[in-house]
Amino acid sequence: MKLTSEKQMNKFHLGISLGLLLLVGLICFLTGRSFLSLHQEEPIFPSAGLTRQFRLSHYLPNLSHTPGDTRVYLFEGQEKGGNILILGGTHPNEPAGFIATVVLIENLKVKKGRIFLIPQANLSGFTHNDPFEANPQRFFLPARQGIRWFRYGSRLTNPVHQWPDPTTYTNPAGQKLAGTESRNLNRAYPGQPKGSLTEKVAWAIIQLIKSENIHLAIDLHEAAPEYPVINAMVFHERAAELAAMALMDLQMEGFDFRLEASPPNLRGLSHREWGDNTSALAVLLETANASHGRLKGKPSVALIVEGRDNNYVRAAKLGRLFVPYDERGIPLSRRVARHLAAVKTLASYLGELFPHQKVEFSDYPSPQELLQQGFQPFLHSPRQER
Amino acid sequence: MPDYLPLLLMILAFFILAMGFKIQIGLALALSSLLGALVSGHGLALRHLIEGGFGYLETILIIATAMIFMKSLQKSGMLDAFAALLLRSFHRHRLLLLFSMMVLAMFPGMITGSSTTAVLTTGALAAPVLMKMGLNHLKTAAFIAMAGILGMIAPPVNILVMIMGAGVDMPYVGLTLPLLAIVIPLAIIFTLWIGSRGVKSLKQSELEEIIASLPVSDSGWRLYLPLILVVVLLILQSTSFPLVSQLGLPLIFLGGALFTWGLHWKKLNFFLLTQEALEEALPILSILVGVGMFIQIMTLTGGRGWTVLAFLSLPPALLYLGIAISMPLFGAVSAFGSASILGVPFILALINTNAILTSSALSAIAGLGDLMPPTALAGMFAAQVVGEKNYFRVLRYCLIPALFELIFALGFLLGGPFLDKIF
Amino acid sequence: MRIIYQLILLWLSLNLILYLFREKRFSYQLSAALVLILFLLRLLLIK
Numbered sequence: 001m002k003l004t005s006e007k008q009m010n011k012f013h014l015g016i017s018l019g020l021l022l023l024v025g026l027i028c029f030l031t032g033r034s035f036l037s038l039h040q041e042e043p044i045f046p047s048a049g050l051t052r053q054f055r056l057s058h059y060l061p062n063l064s065h066t067p068g069d070t071r072v073y074l075f076e077g078q079e080k081g082g083n084i085l086i087l088g089g090t091h092p093n094e095p096a097g098f099i100a101t102v103v104l105i106e107n108l109k110v111k112k113g114r115i116f117l118i119p120q121a122n123l124s125g126f127t128h129n130d131p132f133e134a135n136p137q138r139f140f141l142p143a144r145q146g147i148r149w150f151r152y153g154s155r156l157t158n159p160v161h162q163w164p165d166p167t168t169y170t171n172p173a174g175q176k177l178a179g180t181e182s183r184n185l186n187r188a189y190p191g192q193p194k195g196s197l198t199e200k201v202a203w204a205i206i207q208l209i210k211s212e213n214i215h216l217a218i219d220l221h222e223a224a225p226e227y228p229v230i231n232a233m234v235f236h237e238r239a240a241e242l243a244a245m246a247l248m249d250l251q252m253e254g255f256d257f258r259l260e261a262s263p264p265n266l267r268g269l270s271h272r273e274w275g276d277n278t279s280a281l282a283v284l285l286e287t288a289n290a291s292h293g294r295l296k297g298k299p300s301v302a303l304i305v306e307g308r309d310n311n312y313v314r315a316a317k318l319g320r321l322f323v324p325y326d327e328r329g330i331p332l333s334r335r336v337a338r339h340l341a342a343v344k345t346l347a348s349y350l351g352e353l354f355p356h357q358k359v360e361f362s363d364y365p366s367p368q369e370l371l372q373q374g375f376q377p378f379l380h381s382p383r384q385e386r
Numbered sequence: 387m388p389d390y391l392p393l394l395l396m397i398l399a400f401f402i403l404a405m406g407f408k409i410q411i412g413l414a415l416a417l418s419s420l421l422g423a424l425v426s427g428h429g430l431a432l433r434h435l436i437e438g439g440f441g442y443l444e445t446i447l448i449i450a451t452a453m454i455f456m457k458s459l460q461k462s463g464m465l466d467a468f469a470a471l472l473l474r475s476f477h478r479h480r481l482l483l484l485f486s487m488m489v490l491a492m493f494p495g496m497i498t499g500s501s502t503t504a505v506l507t508t509g510a511l512a513a514p515v516l517m518k519m520g521l522n523h524l525k526t527a528a529f530i531a532m533a534g535i536l537g538m539i540a541p542p543v544n545i546l547v548m549i550m551g552a553g554v555d556m557p558y559v560g561l562t563l564p565l566l567a568i569v570i571p572l573a574i575i576f577t578l579w580i581g582s583r584g585v586k587s588l589k590q591s592e593l594e595e596i597i598a599s600l601p602v603s604d605s606g607w608r609l610y611l612p613l614i615l616v617v618v619l620l621i622l623q624s625t626s627f628p629l630v631s632q633l634g635l636p637l638i639f640l641g642g643a644l645f646t647w648g649l650h651w652k653k654l655n656f657f658l659l660t661q662e663a664l665e666e667a668l669p670i671l672s673i674l675v676g677v678g679m680f681i682q683i684m685t686l687t688g689g690r691g692w693t694v695l696a697f698l699s700l701p702p703a704l705l706y707l708g709i710a711i712s713m714p715l716f717g718a719v720s721a722f723g724s725a726s727i728l729g730v731p732f733i734l735a736l737i738n739t740n741a742i743l744t745s746s747a748l749s750a751i752a753g754l755g756d757l758m759p760p761t762a763l764a765g766m767f768a769a770q771v772v773g774e775k776n777y778f779r780v781l782r783y784c785l786i787p788a789l790f791e792l793i794f795a796l797g798f799l800l801g802g803p804f805l806d807k808i809f
Numbered sequence: 810m811r812i813i814y815q816l817i818l819l820w821l822s823l824n825l826i827l828y829l830f831r832e833k834r835f836s837y838q839l840s841a842a843l844v845l846i847l848f849l850l851r852l853l854l855i856k
Binding site: 447665 | 810814817818820825828831836840843846850856
């Protein structure tokens with residue numbers, strides 16, 4: 001009698017254990033499906049002006065078929081002129097840079113010179129979200145017809161693609177950093193051809209700048225409104241004159257920028273290492289993104305796109321911010337417009353300073369129009385074939 | 387619904403579940419996070435719950451493997467043999483022995499930046515020595531917990547400062563002196579306060595009797611090889627030695643455990659060792675998962691931003707008080723989280739001061755977070771090392787040293803403009 | 810290095826599953842399940 005009850009107990013326990021294991025499997029399946037869905041790339045519809053589209057592994061063959069092998073879009077004019085590289089998506093949680101390059105790719109035509117566009121510099125970073133930040137996986141923008149979706153990723157390379165992190169990371173430029181920064185593309189320059197995935201991507205970008213003889217290289221970013229280097233145009237010392245000239249024009253257009261010289265002791269960042277290791281003039285642009293600050297309220301698609309947050313309004317009143325911030329917030333359209341205006345001005349002054357490096361283009365998306373009408377006129381409808 | 391309401395409900399639910407129903411802390415955290423997601427209209431929010439847990443995956447791996455390593459050392463008889471050896475050699479110089487125990491217990495923290503690593507490796511080594519010297523087991527645990535925290539703050543590797551530095555673009559350069567200026571006085575004071583006062587109860591003759599009764603190990607130096615290997619690897623990886631710098635702590639610890647097993651494979655069963663280590667580590671592992679879920683839902687519902695802003699809204703005079711309260715308190719979540727979420731805004735709020743001195747002082751305050759329940763990593767593992775089930779009893783003895791560290795660091799923060807001229 | 814870490818996770822996961830079946834206390838089983846979810850998702854390189 002006792003024996004059977006013991007047997008029953010054992011059966012009961014086995015059932016519970018199996019049930020729990022099944023539950024574990026079910027949760028893994030459900031969440032895993034959600035996590036894996038981020039590996040699907042959003043479509044980008046280039047304008048008729050596109051000359052060629054290829055992958056970054058063109059400059060570093062061992063990057064091919066890796067999660068870092070991102071798309072490069074080349075717009076080439078009939079005439080020879082200057083060469084410009086524009087990078088978005090170095091940090092996939094800073095969408096203004098990514099969207100600014102997408103808007104350019106979908107509208108631009110180049111008459112003279114060449115423009116290289118990389119919308120998702122750290123492609124791997126788009127495939128996951130940062131723990132604790134509770135950000136949405138995707139955000140949505142109105143297109144000419146319908147709605148387009150874009151991924152909101154992480155500042156860092158996906159650990160699934162580069163794992164484990166060292167305890168402390170000494171980057172290729174010799175700077176010692178916290179271990180997680182080993183997955184930060186904007187700390188990995190000038191990169192290493194046989195290094196980690198992030199370092200390979202950095203190396204390939206440097207090779208692009210060198211082998212395509214890039215004259216001006218621009219890295220598009222965003223920062224939290226409480227971060228001091230904000231609304232900034234960070235320039236390498238060789239780009240000082242160019243940046244100063246562009247700044248005056250931009251301020252007249254109503255875009256508030258402040259100039260920041262690239263600190264010589266902060267190594268591994270694009271503006272420092274591009275400038276030191278190649279002949280390109282290097283500039284990094286920042287805007288203020290409330291959705292990746294530490295003070296943000298509820299994270300949401302609206303916060304990313306409309307950029308309105310009551311916490312930041314209060315913080316601004318307390319004098320804790322480095323940008324003006326009020327109830328109207330800083331919407332994505334405004335942040336992208338800033339980037340577009342700065343890129344255009346920098347490009348035109350490149351031609352004035354060095355006439356043989358002139359770049360001419362048409363159908364450049366107008367920053368003022370973007371401010372007034374939003375993204376709708378500038379994004380192709382989702383089903384449209386090129 | 388105001389942003390703080392779900393957070394308030396989550397905290398309330400946690401206390402009811404953990405204190406009222408005596409549910410395991412990790413589970414209570416997970417359940418209250420689930421509740422927070424539900425009441426704020428996010429449904430089950432499975433993606434967010436699991437994603438939050440992943441914030442601690444690396445820490446979980448370090449702890450799990452460090453526990454396996456420590457178990458292997460314990461079972462091989464190394465911990466007891468080492469205690470006997472040290473006591474035989476140095477028992478006539480108690481103070482010297484105490485100070486060397488402090489440095490020994492700090493050391494892994496200094497090179498890994500993690501208090502857990504310190505407590506679970508050389509902390510476990512120092513504990514039997516201290517207890518044989520007459521320190522009761524609770525004070526022993528407090529001693530190695532505080533040593534772990536000091537080790538975490540001490541140079542060359544202070545991950546808290548690195549995290550804060552990353553948030554304000556400050557390179558990790560020129561921190562050795564300021565960090566030593568904080569750590570050395572505290573190490574001396576803690577040794578005297580917890581150690582020296584505690585060991586006086588034992589007479590020299592009694593101590594000698596204890597030493598005479600200790601077993602003499604016959605395995606010799608082979609016993610120490612695994613620990614030497616692990617320590618050498620830990621040092622090499624902190625100097626960015628090629629290849630070794632890629633290993634990571636979990637591999638170093640598991641490698642050390644496997645090595646121990648290889649040396650004593652007749653005596654040790656690696657499978658049983660792992661089971662035992664996991665069983666002991668599981669409560670803390672699940673707490674880490676639960677805390678990760680809790681922060682993610684706290685952010686999701688707007689509670690995190692509300693909390694940070696509330697502290698930043700304090701008037702300047704109260705800002706320092708805010709730092710003193712919020713940073714250790716948030717450390718309940720994790721000292722690293724505290725450095726990132728609060729440390730960075732605080733440095734920005736104190737933007738007129740020298741960022742190197744400020745971040746050094748803030749790291750000493752954030753480090754105390756490893757004593758804050760429910761996680762209390764340093765306290766919990768120290769309790770485990772000495773075989774105490776209730777880690778709150780250990781924390782009681784940490785209270786005064788911790789308060790002292792807090793006041794000292796605040797003084798460092800306030801004296802920043804003056805100290806600026808020295809460093 | 811990634812494969813070595815996957816092996817570490819495999820070892821820990823197998824041990825956790827076994828623990829899940831050996832352990833009689835339900836709350837401890839649940840704790841193990843919680844940790845196991847993370848281990849499996851990383852082991853399979855999903856998250």
